[in-house]
Amino acid sequence: TQLLEQSPQFLSIQEGENLTVYCNSSSVFSSLQWYRQEPGEGPVLLVTVVTGGEVKKLKRLTFQFGDARKDSSLHITAAQPGDTGLYLCAGAATGNQFYFGTGTSLTVIP
Amino acid sequence: NAGVTQTPKFQVLKTGQSMTLQCAQDMNHEYMSWYRQDPGMGLRLIHYSVGAGITDQGEVPNGYNVSRSTTEDFPLRLLSAAPSQTSVYFCASSYSRDSLSYNEQFFGPGTRLTVL
Numbered sequence: 001t002q003l004l005e006q007s008p009q010f011l012s013i014q015e016g017e018n019l020t021v022y023c024n025s026s027s028v029f030s031s032l033q034w035y036r037q038e039p040g041e042g043p044v045l046l047v048t049v050v051t052g053g054e055v056k057k058l059k060r061l062t063f064q065f066g067d068a069r070k071d072s073s074l075h076i077t078a079a080q081p082g083d084t085g086l087y088l089c090a091g092a093a094t095g096n097q098f099y100f101g102t103g104t105s106l107t108v109i110p
Numbered sequence: 111n112a113g114v115t116q117t118p119k120f121q122v123l124k125t126g127q128s129m130t131l132q133c134a135q136d137m138n139h140e141y142m143s144w145y146r147q148d149p150g151m152g153l154r155l156i157h158y159s160v161g162a163g164i165t166d167q168g169e170v171p172n173g174y175n176v177s178r179s180t181t182e183d184f185p186l187r188l189l190s191a192a193p194s195q196t197s198v199y200f201c202a203s204s205y206s207r208d209s210l211s212y213n214e215q216f217f218g219p220g221t222r223l224t225v226l
Contacts, residue, residue, distance in 0.1 A: 042200050042217025100153040
């Protein structure tokens with residue numbers, strides 16, 4: 001059972017463009033995390049959002065947690081080649097478990 | 111600090127063989143977990159532990175065993191390897207089980223396993 005669906009699955013854009021990645025679920029989560037993963041490495045945490053409606057900004061990245069705490073989005077402004085990677089959302093559910101999304105592979109072309 | 115370490119980095123097994131994937135962390139984290147990563151499916155939780163002597167099943171536990179005799183180590187055992195277990199395996203640790211929602215998970219570099 002895949003609780004978190006991400007879209008799009010693949011994204012290839014030119015440097016300087018904006019993009020949004022979506023993470024959707026029918027389940028409610030106590031928090032939502034976003035990770036970025038480089039090839040051959042483990043995921044690295046970008047941000048944690050815990051309150052419905054919360055918006056967090058990390059330089060050119062903007063993260064939003066849905067009001068009902070079932071979905072989230074990641075918006076990147078003026079994408080750069082260094083943003084290339086696999087972006088994963090992860091929801092914290094009851095019972096000490098994290099559920100990861102299906103992943104979005106982003107390629108930023110110089 | 112070395113963080114989360116995993117060995118081996120690569121492994122090839124034949125169907126039916128058994129092996130243990132090692133995971134260790136030096137951050138005194140209570141929470142440790144094992145995930146497998148398959149194309150198009152993100153990471154799926156296999157087993158997790160909220161402290162020494164305590165383990166529980168995740169989303170896809172069948173075919174895997176774990177134990178947690180110390181805070182630092184959390185090995186994953188494949189009892190009888192099958193081709194469906196070909197995957198990349200990641201171990202992760204987190205500071206406290208009591209506030210899991212707020213805690214960052216630190217991941218190891220992964221073990222790439224192929225079962226023929």
